[in-house]
Amino acid sequence: MVDVLIIGAGGAALSAALKAKESGARVQVLSKSYPTRAQTCMAQGGINAALAHSDADTVALHVQDTLKSAQGLASPEAVEFMCHEAPNALAWLDSIGVPFSRNANAQIAQRRLGGASNVRACYAQDYTGLKILHTLYDQCNRHNIEFLNERFLLNILTQKVTDEPCCVSGVTALNLRTGDVEAYEARSVIIATGGYSRIYHNHATNATGSTGDGIAAALRAGARLSDMEFIQFHPTALHRSSVLISESARGAGGYLLNADHERFTDELAPRDVVSREILKELERSGAVYLDIRHLGEAFIDEQLPQERKLAQQYENVDPVYELIPIKPAAHYCMGGIEVDAMSQTAVSGLYACGECANHNVHGANRLGGNSLLELIVFGQSAGEQAAQHAQKHQNTCNYEAQLQQDRRFIEGIKYFTNQIDFYEKYRFMGNIFYNNAAIIRDDMGLKAVLAAVRQLQKELPFMGPKDKSATYNTNLVEFIEFGNMVELAEVVLVSAISRKESRGAHFRSDAPQRDDTRFGAHTIAWKEDGVLCLDFIKGVRE
Amino acid sequence: MTLEVMRYCPAAPNGAQKISYELEDAHQTLLEALITIKTSLDATLSFCSDCRSGVCGSCAMRVNGVEVLACTYQVCDGDTIEPLRHMEVIRDLIVDSESALTFNKKAHAYGSVSIKTPKVTPEEEKKNEFQSACILCASCYSACPVYDVNSNFLGPFALTRNWRYVSDVRETEVEDKIATVQRNGIWDCTLCNECVPVCPVGIAPKQDIVMLRSKSGVMGYMDPSFSTNIGGNFGNDGTPDFGGPAF
Numbered sequence: 001m002v003d004v005l006i007i008g009a010g011g012a013a014l015s016a017a018l019k020a021k022e023s024g025a026r027v028q029v030l031s032k033s034y035p036t037r038a039q040t041c042m043a044q045g046g047i048n049a050a051l052a053h054s055d056a057d058t059v060a061l062h063v064q065d066t067l068k069s070a071q072g073l074a075s076p077e078a079v080e081f082m083c084h085e086a087p088n089a090l091a092w093l094d095s096i097g098v099p100f101s102r103n104a105n106a107q108i109a110q111r112r113l114g115g116a117s118n119v120r121a122c123y124a125q126d127y128t129g130l131k132i133l134h135t136l137y138d139q140c141n142r143h144n145i146e147f148l149n150e151r152f153l154l155n156i157l158t159q160k161v162t163d164e165p166c167c168v169s170g171v172t173a174l175n176l177r178t179g180d181v182e183a184y185e186a187r188s189v190i191i192a193t194g195g196y197s198r199i200y201h202n203h204a205t206n207a208t209g210s211t212g213d214g215i216a217a218a219l220r221a222g223a224r225l226s227d228m229e230f231i232q233f234h235p236t237a238l239h240r241s242s243v244l245i246s247e248s249a250r251g252a253g254g255y256l257l258n259a260d261h262e263r264f265t266d267e268l269a270p271r272d273v274v275s276r277e278i279l280k281e282l283e284r285s286g287a288v289y290l291d292i293r294h295l296g297e298a299f300i301d302e303q304l305p306q307e308r309k310l311a312q313q314y315e316n317v318d319p320v321y322e323l324i325p326i327k328p329a330a331h332y333c334m335g336g337i338e339v340d341a342m343s344q345t346a347v348s349g350l351y352a353c354g355e356c357a358n359h360n361v362h363g364a365n366r367l368g369g370n371s372l373l374e375l376i377v378f379g380q381s382a383g384e385q386a387a388q389h390a391q392k393h394q395n396t397c398n399y400e401a402q403l404q405q406d407r408r409f410i411e412g413i414k415y416f417t418n419q420i421d422f423y424e425k426y427r428f429m430g431n432i433f434y435n436n437a438a439i440i441r442d443d444m445g446l447k448a449v450l451a452a453v454r455q456l457q458k459e460l461p462f463m464g465p466k467d468k469s470a471t472y473n474t475n476l477v478e479f480i481e482f483g484n485m486v487e488l489a490e491v492v493l494v495s496a497i498s499r500k501e502s503r504g505a506h507f508r509s510d511a512p513q514r515d516d517t518r519f520g521a522h523t524i525a526w527k528e529d530g531v532l533c534l535d536f537i538k539g540v541r542e
Numbered sequence: 543m544t545l546e547v548m549r550y551c552p553a554a555p556n557g558a559q560k561i562s563y564e565l566e567d568a569h570q571t572l573l574e575a576l577i578t579i580k581t582s583l584d585a586t587l588s589f590c591s592d593c594r595s596g597v598c599g600s601c602a603m604r605v606n607g608v609e610v611l612a613c614t615y616q617v618c619d620g621d622t623i624e625p626l627r628h629m630e631v632i633r634d635l636i637v638d639s640e641s642a643l644t645f646n647k648k649a650h651a652y653g654s655v656s657i658k659t660p661k662v663t664p665e666e667e668k669k670n671e672f673q674s675a676c677i678l679c680a681s682c683y684s685a686c687p688v689y690d691v692n693s694n695f696l697g698p699f700a701l702t703r704n705w706r707y708v709s710d711v712r713e714t715e716v717e718d719k720i721a722t723v724q725r726n727g728i729w730d731c732t733l734c735n736e737c738v739p740v741c742p743v744g745i746a747p748k749q750d751i752v753m754l755r756s757k758s759g760v761m762g763y764m765d766p767s768f769s770t771n772i773g774g775n776f777g778n779d780g781t782p783d784f785g786g787p788a789f
Contacts, residue, residue, distance in 0.1 A: 033590070034639060036678055037598045094660060097653025097710055099667060099674040106661040127675050130597055134676065138652035138703070149640065177632055207592040241574075243595045310595065313614055316569045423581040466585035471552055472633040475585045 003390035005186030010038030012354025013192035015379030023387035043129025046121025048369035049086035070363025113368035156221035168349035169397035179470025187390035195333035201430020216484035227335035229496035237329035259285035275328035289323035343382035364504025416464025543619035599679035609681035626684035651703035682737035698747030
């Protein structure tokens with residue numbers, strides 16, 4: 001048995017691992033892939049911090065911008081904590097060797113991102129997330145963090161001691177290399193498995209692994225989820241592949257054009273506004289393009305080389321001479337596992353951090369540059385809290401029943417009838433989500449998708465993996481991931497249907513106004529005996 | 543178009559087999575082609591991928607004998623797809639990367655900085671700009687011929703990672719890092735350059751190894767084979783050893 005078991009191996013997970021280890025805990029990091037193969041590496045823009053060497057910026061302004069973007073759904077205390085800790089987080093990253101870009105005074109260079117009142121985002125060229133993640137991984141090697149790679153999380157083990165709240169005792173996981181279901185015991189468990197944007201299938205900028213496995217497992221284990229309907233869409237993804245074209249293309253002067261090659265909106269408005277304008281134009285004229293031709297080849301090659309390469313590779317157009325076909329795509333999940341200020345979920349000893357958790361710092365809309373910051377600040381604090389919890393709780397547990405149940409599940413799943421192709425249903429779910437439960441929503445459309453998702457839940461036993469092999473069965477893994485997404489899809493839809501107002505990323509055409517009296521609260525979802533329950537609750541759980 | 547995929551499953555009796563798949567012609571990446579095969583032709587085809595845009599390092603494999611990232615390579619009619627070399631094949635195009643990744647730790651490829659807010663000029667930061675963009679896809683590891691003879695070689699990506707920290711002005715344990723790469727390290731490289739063209743992010747591990755040799759020379763280390771061969775003190779300045787006659 002270890003003290004702290006961390007699920008996932010991205011930026012939040014590795015920050016938590018290093019901090020837990022520093023706090024004296026025995027730590028293991030378990031993930032379905034390898035460390036560094038995580039969503040974190042795709043973050044380009046930067047990491048926000050009001051640094052001492054910035055003349056105009058202050059922590060108070062950082063707090064103010066974050067709260068403004070969150071539109072009433074963030075916790076001022078949590079935002080205050082994150083922004084206040086930001087300079088410390090940056091100093092720590094600097095001290096472990098993250099190669100940040102530098103200014104002429106040999107200090108960390110900063111740039112301005114959308115929604116920021118100041119130059120605030122620290123960056124490492126266009127590879128900020130990648131370089132932070134890899135530096136964290138190197139530190140894990142330095143401090144001998146133990147990695148359990150290629151293990152797919154199935155369920156979180158819990159036990160019920162009389163008169164005490166439900167308590168975590170480890171996880172079960174599928175060892176991908178052998179096909180065995182294994183139990184991993186731990187006194188504390190931290191979920192850091194990322195978001196669930198892939199419920200939109202190919203209409204998402206995220207990696208294919210962002211399937212919400214940890215969130216679904218937490219829900220099944222008795223944790224509560226919050227604000228799951230808030231999903232940020234990025235305005236400029238490539239039309240065919242949804243690969244992201246960075247905001248810097250518009251920042252540098254790029255235009256958005258409709259099918260008639262006319263501009264139709266302010267390119268630099270907030271992400272949710274631009275996404276809605278693009279969607280309307282796609283429906284009206286049939287196509288939207290990003291145009292950077294007027295910037296010239298020399299400028300493009302100097303300032304936007306990544307964007308040119310991506311457009312050539314994935315859309316087969318050269319932006320120096322041609323228009324880039326784009327569409328908005330799901331980009332970031334503000335909602336996630338409900339946690340308190342200590343990153344503790346509703347299950348004792350179960351913690352969450354990173355995109356999979358909702359620390360109430362992004363609210364209805366995340367500010368660019370705050371997600372990498374969140375990973376570090378709340379990753380570290382979750383690691384510390386989990387280590388402390390492990391010291392105080394030394395009890396062991398009998399997990400045999402759950403282990404046997406999960407073994408039967410993996411064995412039984414191979415006998416599912418396969419009359420229905422789940423890959424086809426996955427594409428179908430992504431399409432109806434993108435069309436009816438994405439950028440512009442209404443009651444009718446959301447309820448139609450909910451009916452389809454409930455049908456999918458019933459049909460799961462008639463789907464299943466075609467591949468019956470025990471060794472590295474990616475077909476089986478993708479089916480379980482699909483099952484997790486179908487489970488979370490219901491939560492997203494029920495939350496979106498219940499929130500009859502518009503706020504940040506959640507826009508209802510049948511209720512376009514913000515309604516603080518009825519909905520100035522968090523959407524909290526949980527399961528009782530397998531049945532989904534939902535309520536609006538103000539403030540943070542004590 | 544036709545794709546030939548080298549497939550292997552430990553349970554199958556005949557070992558690795560080449561299987562052909564017919565696909566519609568299209569401008570697509572190899573990863574898109576593999577996903578089409580998996581989701582509509584043959585669900586048992588196994589490979590790894592994640593970010594599908596060239597930054598996570600999951601989908602490195604070989605096409606016609608050359609290492610590529612499946613997600614950035616434009617697939618062509620008649621391509622033959624194989625897994626990476628020098629790692630155990632678990633199944634089809636999936637290899638066990640565990641052993642390769644251990645070389646990061648063995649090469650002490652991590653930061654050891656003691657100053658709280660170090661000063662770094664833009665010029666100093668540029669010194670390892672490329673090296674620090676490594677995505678650990680292991681393409682260079684697969685291309686490196688030294689592994690045919692020495693499985694303990696620290697290898698191109700781990701040595702580049704070592705140099706990434708050695709060349710960092712904030713680093714305080716340069717001596718330790720240089721000492722670590724003397725055995726099964728920088729002098730075992732043949733400077734054959736195979737690792738350079740296969741790197742998807744434009745890193746030249748060979749160049750970093752030359753830099754490490756040069757730094758080692760300055761710090762008093764020498765090429766062990768060179769010094770035994772001619773018994774002198776030549777060649778410890780990082781001069782490439784082409785295996786030719788010594789003067």
